[in-house]
Amino acid sequence: MRKNENTGDSFWALKIIASLLFLIFTINICIPGNKAVNKTEESTNTASQGAENMNFINTQGVKEPERESTTEEKKTEPEQHAEPFASGEFRTPEDVLQFEKEYLAEFASVSPVGTVEEVFFKTSGATDIVNGLSIKNATATKKPDFEALLEEGPVLSVKDKSQPTVLIFHTHTTESYLLSDNGVFYDGFETRSFDAEKNMIRIGDEISRVLTENGIGVIHDENIYDESYNGAYSRSRVTVEKYLEEYPTIEIVLDVHRDAIYYSDTSHCKPTAEIDGKKAAQIMIITGAEEGYITDFPYWEDNLRFALCFQKTAEESFPGLMKPLYFCQRKYNMDTAKCSLLLEIGTDANTLEEALYSAHLTGKILTEIINESMG
Structure with a gap:
């Protein structure tokens, strides 16, 4: 044991x-x-x-x-x-960068048929310089007191900016842009597109986004009116009048386009400014007058006041963004509201990225104008 x-x-x-x-x-x-x-x-x-x-x-x-x-x-x-933009800043969207890659790949083995001339317009063609603002008066008889109209300011009476305040539409909806800033263009690349990610709808979306971020009610009409070029303004007018009747709080009406400037078949112009170190497509305001064959335009002077205010605000905030304001014998549906403008954001030789940046700045300009009008 x-x-x-x-x-x-x-x-x-x-x-x-x-x-x-x-x-x-x-x-x-x-x-x-x-x-x-x-x-x-x-x-x-x-x-x-x-x-x-x-x-x-x-x-x-x-x-x-x-x-x-x-x-x-x-x-x-x-x-x-x-990916998303932080409020107050612009970043090139990823899909736009991808569009550029695809564009360059598509035309990599193709010889260009023309060049893109980058031009900065400051006073070119201006007939009047008022408080540093360039204006091209293309009317035959109208000689407004631009300085007095600028002093008076726009006819805005926004009480609740969260209500629909701005209407954006595009009479020439399919207008579009180049997809790369490589200084040339190619045969076969169309500067009209039914793709809403590449045409004027995309530009309107960016303006709308900035306004919405700043608490401003906006309606962005995405209808296409230029499947047939003729009659586009008549078709867009029907929609504008419908929205104005449905939403009486709308005070600002913008028809957003892009321009086209050709020096020749092989030389196209892109109006460009550098804003905070980044290329932006220059913007031209078109505002009309009742003159000659243009009749029934009671708000033309009110439109001009708003145009001058926009030009002034833009020049103070983003010097160089604006081309000379174009005051002409036209109506372009601007008789529908007292603060109605046609905006030309760049040309078909600007890039989508440059146009989007300018659209972003447009949203900021409108925000400042609306906030100031509310005191």
């Missing part, structure tokens, strides 16, 4: 010693593991700092709701903010 008890005691003693050795070995192995934990904490801290930076950016516009602070979520946050 004693022999068996000693054998049992030795067995348990050995087992205890083995357990102690295993425990010591485990502790030694786990000590470096603490560094891995620290790396995780460091990663979490870095992600949190990134999130704080993101929140700082967002406070310039719309702040994101509170989110659970997990390392996994924080890692994805920068990607979530890479």
Whole structure:
């Protein structure tokens, strides 16, 4: 019996010693593991700092709701903010960059048929310079007191800007742009498109987006009126009148186009300005007058006041963005409202990216005008 008890005691003693050795070995192995934990904490801290930076950016516009602070979520946050535009800034959309790649690939083996001439228009063709604003008076008989009209300001009486305040439409909806700033154009590339991501609807979308971000009610009509070029203005007029009747709070009506300037069949012009280090398509306002065969245009002078206000606000905020204001013997459905304009954003030789940037700035200009009108 004693022999068996000693054998049992030795067995348990050995087992205890083995357990102690295993425990010591485990502790030694786990000590470096603490560094891995620290790396995780460091990663979490870095992600949190990134999130704080993101929140700082967002406070310039719309702040994101509170989110659970997990390392996994924080890692994805920068990607979530890479595509949308933060309020107040413009970033070239990813699809526009992709359009350019596809365009260059399509014409990679094709010889260009013409060149694009980049031109900055400041006072070219201007008949009047009023308080630093360039105006081209193309009427035969009208000689308005531009300075007095500028001083009077636009006829705006916005009470609740969250209600539909701005109507945007496109009589020549399918007008479009080049997709790359490579200085040439190719045979076979059409500067009219039924693709809403590439034509004037896309430009109107950007103006609308900026207005909406700033709490301004906007209606963007996306109907296509120029499947047949003839009669486009008559067709768009029907829609404008319908919206004005349905939403009496609308005060600003914008027909947004792009222009075309050809020096020759092989030389096209792109009016371009550099705004904050980025190329923008220059914008031309067209505002009309009741003169000669243009009749029944009671609001032409009110339109002119609004046009001058727009030109002034743009020049103060984004010097160089505007071409000379074009005052002419035309109506173009601008008789439908007291603050109605036709905007030409660039030409068919500007790029979609440049036009979108100008549309973004247009939204900012309108926001400033509307906010000022409300006091």
